[in-house]
Amino acid sequence: MLTTIFHVLALAAALLRLPEMTPARARDVAVMAVSMETVHAPAELLASLAWAESRGDGTVVTGRTCGVLQVNPEDLGLPWAATCARWARTPLAGMRGGVIEIETMLHDGRVRGDLRRALLYRACGNAAFDPTSDCVTKKAPWVQHALERAQFLRGSSSKHAPGA
DSSP: OHHHHHHHHHHHHHHTTSTTOOHHHHHHHHHHHHHHOOSSSOHHHHHHHHHHHHTTOTTOEETTEETTTTBOGGGGTOOHHHHHHHHHHOHHHHHHHHHHHHHHHHTSTTTTTOHHHHHHHHHHGGGGGOTTOHHHHHHHHHHHHHHHHHHHHTTOSOSSOTTO
16 A cells, blocks of 8 residues: 555656646546556556646547547447546546556557557557558657656656657
8 A cells, every 4th residue: 555655646746747737636647547557557658648638637528539538438338428427527437448448459459469559549540550541650659759758757767758
């Protein structure tokens, strides 16, 4: 338990070094990320994605995506309106939806367990598997920044958050 508390505090402190992150939001994102992390979706990656997707605001809705990690609930077999309303009230549930999405994509045979490929799939859908896709060209840097930011949040010696 003490290890978890230190993990939350360290992650919240690192999140505060990112633009547009308030102390309350950094704390909330850190608590959600640490409580929802899995082997395949570590807290720092979840926090990096939360910052990039919604700045940690679980009430954000963009097109057909919603929640702190901007997931399309229909991709998980969930009703869009009811799920987005629930994720706005309970951001932790939205974080869990993002974890399920990442783990599902990692298990897709085309991804072959590659996190970079899973995040590109998350960003581009099936176009992620077409090397000539404009989406792949446009979103590859976004994926790289998300992974670098996760490394920064993990405690890298960088002085400035990459891709912020």
